[in-house]
Amino acid sequence: MSCFLGSLLLLLLLPYGISGQPNERQTFTCGGNLTGDTGVLGSEGFPGVYPPNSKCTWKITVPEGKVVVLSFRFIDLESDNLCRYDFVDVYNGHSNVHRIGRFCGTFRPGALVSNSNKMLVQMISDANTAGNGFIAVFSAAEPNEREDQYCGGRLDKPSGSFQTPNWPERDYPAGVTCSWHIVAPKHQVIELKFEKFDVERDNYCRYDYVAVFNGGEINDAKRIGKFCGDSPPAPIVSERNELLIQFLSDLSLTADGFKGHYRFRPKKLPTTTVSPVTTPATTTSSLKTTLALCQQKCKRTGTLESNYCSSNFVITGTIITTVSRGGSVYATISIISVYKEGTLAIQQAGKNMSAKITVVCKQCPMVRRGLNYIIMGQVDEDGRAKVLPSNYVMTFKTKNQKLLNTLKNKRC
Incomplete structure (x- = not known):
């Protein structure tokens, strides 16, 4: 087996300009700094078995103005299944903050593209299997290069689009x-x-999928949804000024792919009068206003x-969590349904949509x-939805559906 892997190593390295005699074996150590237009990195001791309890970090830097392509x-x-024990992490930049992907087993991912001229690769092994x-090859490429194997990058214009490789002429490759990292200005x-x-x-989007995350990293706690099939996800609005879209295809079936569009929009800023310079006075005034508001008699008015028309948003739904604070x-x-969205941040996981609501006065x-x-x-x-005592809230019944559908088409 080791002879086979040694031969395989030479076959893998020779096409990428590694110098030396044909029978010379490249030696791989644990981590290092790699610079230049192209290069090779591999796990410690490759093609032999890597050591247990190790943590190796490679920092890759290509010329300014280029991006790193890792294959x-x-x-x-x-x-x-979750790559919990031995794995390779790939990150944008030289810090382990913006992760592009985590890999283990024998699944060989497609080309990974950074959004700058720097990339970090980290391999961790435990004490067991x-x-x-x-072994991987890195090279420098022009930003936004659209050859078949390249995709992803940083998107920071006010609006734009992105699509799978080969779109729309052919299926995306296996x-x-x-990873597309969309970054808007703060307060948008x-x-x-x-x-x-x-x-x-x-059914579980295990093979090919699109995952969307709030923020700039792959983090399941911040995942908005994971999508596959032929039905476009409902529109998504980020919580803050960053979104990460990850697309992954395995080595089997492929399909047409997708095209997505994004745009920046301002957060809804509350209309307030100019606050006094002194912070304690502002806090006291705000507390008095809230207390006065919440002492009013709770009575729903109007229809x-x-x-x-006076509401920013109109939705129907089921309360699933409540916390008093x-x-x-x-x-x-x-x-259940959205009749008027406004700037409400709606989260989506599969077909399930949810939103955060603040009921300002807990009794009303x-x-x-x-x-x-x-x-x-x-x-x-x-x-976040903000509900005041003066806002209209009522128990939802099926008979309300017809009227709500009529209001949805109403011009305000």
């Missing part, structure tokens, strides 16, 4: 990993829509029709977990 030629690490490790959010969408279908209730609502209007409501209200600068 794995061979990978054999301990296999685990090991394999022969990995074994591709793409990102609206994302997919024009066309066709990614290999699977669905009369409150529709500081006299207010912070709730999460699982959305009263909302209870597990019940369905029609909620009308305002939106704060973070995209």
